[in-house]
Amino acid sequence: MSYLPIKQLLQSTTTGHEVTVKGWVRTKRESKNAIFIALNDGSTINNIQAVAEPGQFSEDLIKLVTTGACVAITGQLVESLGSGQSVEVKAANIHIYGPADPEKYPLQPKRHSLEFLREIAHLRPRTNTFSAILRIRHALAFAVNKYFNDNGFFYLHTPIITASDAEGAGEMFRVTTLDLDNLPRTEEGKINFSEDFFGREANLTVSGQLEGELGALALGKIYTFGPTFRAENSNTTRHLAEFWMIEPEMAFYELEDNMNLAEDFVKYVIRYALENCADDLAFLENRLKEEEKTKKKEEQSDMSLLEKLRFVVDNDFQRLTYTEAIDILVNSKPAKKGQFQFEVKWGIDLQSEHERYLVEKHFKKPVILTNYPREIKAFYMKQDEESSASPGPTVRAMDVLFPGIGEIIGGSQREDDLDKLMARIHEIGIEPEGLWWYLETRKFGSAPHAGFGLGFERLVLFVTGMGNIRDVIPFPRTPKSAEF
Numbered sequence: 001m002s003y004l005p006i007k008q009l010l011q012s013t014t015t016g017h018e019v020t021v022k023g024w025v026r027t028k029r030e031s032k033n034a035i036f037i038a039l040n041d042g043s044t045i046n047n048i049q050a051v052a053e054p055g056q057f058s059e060d061l062i063k064l065v066t067t068g069a070c071v072a073i074t075g076q077l078v079e080s081l082g083s084g085q086s087v088e089v090k091a092a093n094i095h096i097y098g099p100a101d102p103e104k105y106p107l108q109p110k111r112h113s114l115e116f117l118r119e120i121a122h123l124r125p126r127t128n129t130f131s132a133i134l135r136i137r138h139a140l141a142f143a144v145n146k147y148f149n150d151n152g153f154f155y156l157h158t159p160i161i162t163a164s165d166a167e168g169a170g171e172m173f174r175v176t177t178l179d180l181d182n183l184p185r186t187e188e189g190k191i192n193f194s195e196d197f198f199g200r201e202a203n204l205t206v207s208g209q210l211e212g213e214l215g216a217l218a219l220g221k222i223y224t225f226g227p228t229f230r231a232e233n234s235n236t237t238r239h240l241a242e243f244w245m246i247e248p249e250m251a252f253y254e255l256e257d258n259m260n261l262a263e264d265f266v267k268y269v270i271r272y273a274l275e276n277c278a279d280d281l282a283f284l285e286n287r288l289k290e291e292e293k294t295k296k297k298e299e300q301s302d303m304s305l306l307e308k309l310r311f312v313v314d315n316d317f318q319r320l321t322y323t324e325a326i327d328i329l330v331n332s333k334p335a336k337k338g339q340f341q342f343e344v345k346w347g348i349d350l351q352s353e354h355e356r357y358l359v360e361k362h363f364k365k366p367v368i369l370t371n372y373p374r375e376i377k378a379f380y381m382k383q384d385e386e387s388s389a390s391p392g393p394t395v396r397a398m399d400v401l402f403p404g405i406g407e408i409i410g411g412s413q414r415e416d417d418l419d420k421l422m423a424r425i426h427e428i429g430i431e432p433e434g435l436w437w438y439l440e441t442r443k444f445g446s447a448p449h450a451g452f453g454l455g456f457e458r459l460v461l462f463v464t465g466m467g468n469i470r471d472v473i474p475f476p477r478t479p480k481s482a483e484f
């Protein structure tokens with residue numbers, strides 16, 4: 001039996017031939033003259049309608065056609081008389097692959113809360129909202145690979161298990177095969193990792209950057225796109241313990257080139273979604289409009305989802321230094337009225353409330369902040385020349401801040417001067433022995449280079465207009481939650 005995805009069938013321009021549709025029943029509606037079955041196979045947000053005549057099939061069979069059941073329906077593809085679809089299937093045969101007891105099936109043909117759906121992550125891809133998000137997620141991932149491929153970057157697969165802490169924040173998950181009930185100890189009583197699988201301590205990677213730098217200093221332009229892990233106890237709508245990160249790294253790029261690339265890249269992938277996910281985005285936009293109606297007038301967004309996305313791709317991002325941003329924040333209304341939860345002064349790590357004030361209230365567009373204080377950034381960032389423009393030493397860092405999200409990209413030009421890098425490593429107290437391989441690139445043929453990391457789920461969050469990062473990854477991992 002031939003079988004076409006529903007997406008293709010709905011685009012059919014010819015009718016009259018026999019087709020088979022397969023998928024999960026969304027709804028069944030019985031009227032005096034007909035039984036309408038809405039079927040979805042995940043290929044598109046749109047259902048295909050199959051129509052049967054009352055009495056055409058046994059009652060026992062029709063009883064099994066319930067929301068959630070998996071069925072195959074064969075029949076003629078005909079023009080639809082109903083509104084909402086151009087073609088439908090005149091059912092001649094119904095085969096039940098798997099029934100779904102309506103008393104027990106958790107998904108009903110109504111809107112469920114996102115919180116409830118999080119508890120049934122194994123079934124939520126069958127809802128309109130999640131299938132739309134997952135298709136958009138796919139399109140964005142594809143666009144990422146396409147952008148880099150078309151622009152001469154090589155996809156470098158950096159390791160998941162590493163010995164180093166790239167960000168130096170101590171937020172790593174340990175990987176071990178040691179018997180936790182009976183840990184081998186050294187004479188000093190420390191855990192003896194030389195008896196562990198790798199003969200040393202090992203962790204899940206927090207970033208592929210350090211290995212990415214090795215790649216850039218050999219292949220020129222590379223990117224990584226893989227899972228990264230952070231054992232940070234942040235229970236927010238923007239943090240996951242396991243998230244996917246895209247990290248390009250480019251030889252001969254300086255901070256300015258890095259900013260240009262980040263802006264061009266992020267606009268490209270959003271434009272790709274606008275051009276290739278129109279149906280799914282329209283569905284999510286309507287969903288958001290409904291949600292907005294339940295909010296107070298002053299909290300309602302003045303732009304629809306599509307307007308927000310177009311606004312980002314059509315406008316230049318605002319670029320300014322950290323020092324200039326602090327100036328703006330210190331003189332802002334919320335700072336003067338004491339409305340920020342965290343005090344603003346030069347040297348602080350900007351909180352999401354500060355980032356969102358700059359983006360949403362002050363500039364009203366995406367912002368790229370540069371030249372952050374050295375003390376709040378990672379060891380590998382290139383140190384700026386001392387200047388009277390800032391109250392303390394800064395590095396050639398850049399963060400891209402987005403409306404509704406805050407930081408979506410973090411990056412920098414890298415320190416390529418071995419002496420400066422070593423001095424910084426000693427200052428911070430990192431053990432250089434573990435980084436010998438990284439340091440060799442500065443010893444042998446060092447070159448200016450730069451790169452950044454885009455949190456993939458934060459991008460999907462922005463493009464789908466969803467409010468919680470747990471809802472844009474199929475199986476979210478957060479503190480005290482990794483059910484599947």
Ligand code: 4AD
Pocket residue numbers: 166167206207208209230232238239240241243245247248407408409410411412451452453454455456457458
């Ligand atoms: O700013 P981060 O920590 O930078 C790095 O890891 C660098 N090594 C990147 C580089 O230069 N190659 O993380 C980069 C981005 C953030 O801007 C954010 O979008 C995302 O990764 N991110 C997270 N996303 C979800 N959950 C978390 N816990 C995240 N932590 C960072």
Ligand code: MG
Pocket residue numbers: 407409410
């Ligand atoms: Mg960061």
